[in-house]
Amino acid sequence: MPTLEFSRLTIIFMKNRINHIYLIALIALLPTILINCAKDITPTASTCGMSITINHVAGSVAPDNKTVTYGTVTNIPGEPTKCWITQNLGASKQAIAVDDATEAAAGWYWQFNRKQGFKHDGTTLTPATTWISNSNENSNWIATNDPCTLELGNGWRLPSRTEWSNVHASGNWFTCNAPFSSGLKLHAGGYLDLSDGSLENRGFNGLYWSSTQHDESYGWTLDFACATSFISWLYKANGYTTRCLKE
Numbered sequence: 586m587p588t589l590e591f592s593r594l595t596i597i598f599m600k601n602r603i604n605h606i607y608l609i610a611l612i613a614l615l616p617t618i619l620i621n622c623a624k625d626i627t628p629t630a631s632t633c634g635m636s637i638t639i640n641h642v643a644g645s646v647a648p649d650n651k652t653v654t655y656g657t658v659t660n661i662p663g664e665p666t667k668c669w670i671t672q673n674l675g676a677s678k679q680a681i682a683v684d685d686a687t688e689a690a691a692g693w694y695w696q697f698n699r700k701q702g703f704k705h706d707g708t709t710l711t712p713a714t715t716w717i718s719n720s721n722e723n724s725n726w727i728a729t730n731d732p733c734t735l736e737l738g739n740g741w742r743l744p745s746r747t748e749w750s751n752v753h754a755s756g757n758w759f760t761c762n763a764p765f766s767s768g769l770k771l772h773a774g775g776y777l778d779l780s781d782g783s784l785e786n787r788g789f790n791g792l793y794w795s796s797t798q799h800d801e802s803y804g805w806t807l808d809f810a811c812a813t814s815f816i817s818w819l820y821k822a823n824g825y826t827t828r829c830l831k832e
Contacts (some may be wrong), residue, residue: 609675615620625714631658633668633831641675646735648693649702653677655737658768664748664756668831671770674732675702680772683765688738690777691774696805697821700735701748701779707723716782718819724806726796739829746797746805748830750816753807758814761791764807767829773810777824792825 631770638654656679657670672679677692685691693702696717704711726743728734733741744752764771765769775787793807799818806825808817819825 588809597694597718603816626670629687633657637670641736643712646700646702646732647675648702649675651675651677661752661768663753663758664744666832667748669769670829671768673774674736674827674829675704677768680765680774683761683772683791684788685772686775688774691787692826693732694777694824695732695827696720696729696777696801697798698722700722700730700732702732703782705777705782707784707787710777710782718780718822721801722821723798723801724772725798726794731796733828737829741829742831743794743796743827744830746795746816749793749795749805749807753814753816758809760814761809761811763814764791764809771807771809771828774826776826779820779824781823782824792819792823792828794825 634657636654636656638652640652641650643650653676658667658669659665661667661669672690673692677689677694679689688704688706691705693704695702696703697720699717699720701712703712710716716787728742733743736796751757752767752769756763756767758767763774771791771793773787773789773791775790776785776792777783778785789810791807795807797805798821799805802821803818804821805816805818808815808819
């Protein structure tokens with residue numbers, strides 16, 4: 586009988602010890618679990634309108650280390666069920682005017698179907714990698730290179746040509762003032778020239794990539810200036826700003 590009692594107590598002790606080990610391991614993993622969960626808690630159709638905070642880390646996509654809080658909005662005419670961020674990807678703030686020429690409002694620039702984003706502070710291009718001055722590939726922007734997905738998380742992506750066309754037509758965008766007056770607050774962030782990545786027309790032209798190519802050398806964009814606004818195809822080797830959406 587004592588032997589049986591001793592064995593039962595031993596088993597209970599061993600179970601408690603194992604459970605204690607499991608609890609310690611779970612506590613140690615808790616920060617990682619919370620971080621991974623938080624990355625996937627981004628606005629859906631029912632929560633769009635909430636802000637999301639992203640810790641961008643410089644590397645093969647983001648050109649700079651920065652923490653950004655993005656506003657979100659839905660019910661945009663033409664694509665009313667989509668959730669959009671209300672500033673450019675990589676922008677520290679929403680533009681305060683259509684001709685806001687600050688780097689903080691412009692955010693980052695991408696060449697078509699390239700993962701690597703670029704920052705331009707008005708003087709220096711970051712990162713200082715070799716600029717691709719020619720792009721000749723028969724492909725839309727593939728999902729594994731989409732900076733919206735890579736930086737904001739699953740579900741976020743670049744708009745297609747059709748989505749930009751729907752928003753443009755439904756909003757009656759004929760000049761630069763209309764995109765900025767919309768809920769998206771699109772402004773003239775300028776672009777990086779295909780020849781060498783130099784900054785051009787910040788505060789004068791708004792150029793936003795779609796995920797849709799026109800052909801091997803050109804991709805479809807939303808393109809506006811003071812007196813015009815249209816959907817056009819431009820060289821893939823140019824660096825343009827991006828705006829992200831989610832179903």
